[in-house]
Amino acid sequence: MATDTAAPPLPAPAQPAATPRTRTLPRALAAALLLAAGAAGLLLSVGVAVTLGPADVSLVNVRDVITNHLGLTDIPVRVSEDAIVWQERLPRALVAAACGTGLGVSGAILQSLLRNPLADPFVLGISSGASTGAVLIGVLGLGGTVIGLSGGAFLGALLSFALVLLLARHAGAGTGSIVLAGVACTQLFSALTSLITFGFADSDEARGVMFWLLGSLEGVRWDDAALTGAVAAVGVLVALAHVLPLDAFAFGDEVASSLGIHVTRTRITLLVLTALVTATLVSVAGAIGFVGLVLPHAARLVVGHRHGRVIPATAVLGAIFMVWVDAFSRVAFSPSPLPVGVGTALVGVPVFVLLLIRKKARS
Numbered sequence: 001m002a003t004d005t006a007a008p009p010l011p012a013p014a015q016p017a018a019t020p021r022t023r024t025l026p027r028a029l030a031a032a033l034l035l036a037a038g039a040a041g042l043l044l045s046v047g048v049a050v051t052l053g054p055a056d057v058s059l060v061n062v063r064d065v066i067t068n069h070l071g072l073t074d075i076p077v078r079v080s081e082d083a084i085v086w087q088e089r090l091p092r093a094l095v096a097a098a099c100g101t102g103l104g105v106s107g108a109i110l111q112s113l114l115r116n117p118l119a120d121p122f123v124l125g126i127s128s129g130a131s132t133g134a135v136l137i138g139v140l141g142l143g144g145t146v147i148g149l150s151g152g153a154f155l156g157a158l159l160s161f162a163l164v165l166l167l168a169r170h171a172g173a174g175t176g177s178i179v180l181a182g183v184a185c186t187q188l189f190s191a192l193t194s195l196i197t198f199g200f201a202d203s204d205e206a207r208g209v210m211f212w213l214l215g216s217l218e219g220v221r222w223d224d225a226a227l228t229g230a231v232a233a234v235g236v237l238v239a240l241a242h243v244l245p246l247d248a249f250a251f252g253d254e255v256a257s258s259l260g261i262h263v264t265r266t267r268i269t270l271l272v273l274t275a276l277v278t279a280t281l282v283s284v285a286g287a288i289g290f291v292g293l294v295l296p297h298a299a300r301l302v303v304g305h306r307h308g309r310v311i312p313a314t315a316v317l318g319a320i321f322m323v324w325v326d327a328f329s330r331v332a333f334s335p336s337p338l339p340v341g342v343g344t345a346l347v348g349v350p351v352f353v354l355l356l357i358r359k360k361a362r363s
Contacts, residue, residue, distance in 0.1 A: 103120075104314040134149050259269055
């Protein structure tokens with residue numbers, strides 16, 4: 001006699017596997033939202049920073065001055081407020097933002113190229129070379145009427161970088177040779193700067209030179225803002241065009257070469273880029289430390305390690321960081337402004353320590 005048996009249950013339909021697009025879309029969207037929020041934060045930071053100083057200027061007046069000069073409005077504004085905002089504080093805030101962007105992105109590039117988390121734009125000896133070039137002009141007056149202090153700093157930075165590449169080439173290819181050559185040139189040009197300053201400068205000249213060497217945005221104007229802004233923008237665009245090689249360099253030259261990347265040519269291109277960007281920014285603002293060291297690590301904690309997100313995040317964070325450090329340097333020690341390089345160190349060191357503690361806690 002036939003017996004009824006229960007039919008086995010049908011298997012549950014298999015769930016479709018997540019495609020790379022569905023996996024990465026939320027993260028990409030989050031990165032885009034963070035970037036948009038950072039850009040809005042940068043605009044707000046610049047606006048608020050312009051209001052800070054011995055003379056009170058409201059945010060509404062800052063808006064009116066800017067829109068008037070852009071030809072969008074014709075709102076009556078006092079001449080003194082117009083001069084303070086348009087001729088002094090706004091160019092200074094924009095130069096600070098450009099320096100934060102350029103130095104931060106340069107630091108992110110070098111940390112990947114050299115596979116060294118402590119690399120920053122000054123590891124190539126650029127800052128010390130710029131300092132020597134500046135004191136040659138400011139103290140000894142060599143060619144000062146022709147190229148000026150900023151021109152001397154720029155030429156000194158390029159000379160130092162060329163010497164680093166020459167030493168690294170003779171020492172052997174590799175990131176370690178570049179770092180060691182940079183350390184050697186940094187010590188050499190730092191010694192030359194000290195020799196010239198203390199051997200040939202009087203007290204007033206030495207004070208002025210030391211203030212510039214510590215980083216200063218005093219007296220910057222719109223031509224400086226245009227130069228630094230253009231250089232920082234070029235640096236960001238070139239870095240974004242090399243995000244895939246930068247990702248590969250983080251795993252070593254062999255991995256990069258296996259992916260079809262011309263290692264030597266790409267490394268030289270990016271090293272020259274960081275040298276030119278840093279030399280230009282240092283020639284305008286002096287030596288500003290910790291920005292290229294700290295900000296890339298902060299960006300990686302927020303958006304991860306892919307350079308397609310690290311580069312724009314570092315650019316925005318660096319700009320906001322420098323705008324607020326400069327505002328702090330101007331206001332906290334008024335009427336004598338604090339050198340902005342000292343401000344970046346005072347703020348950057350605690351931030352870097354917190355980043356290290358947070359990284360250890362997450363790991």
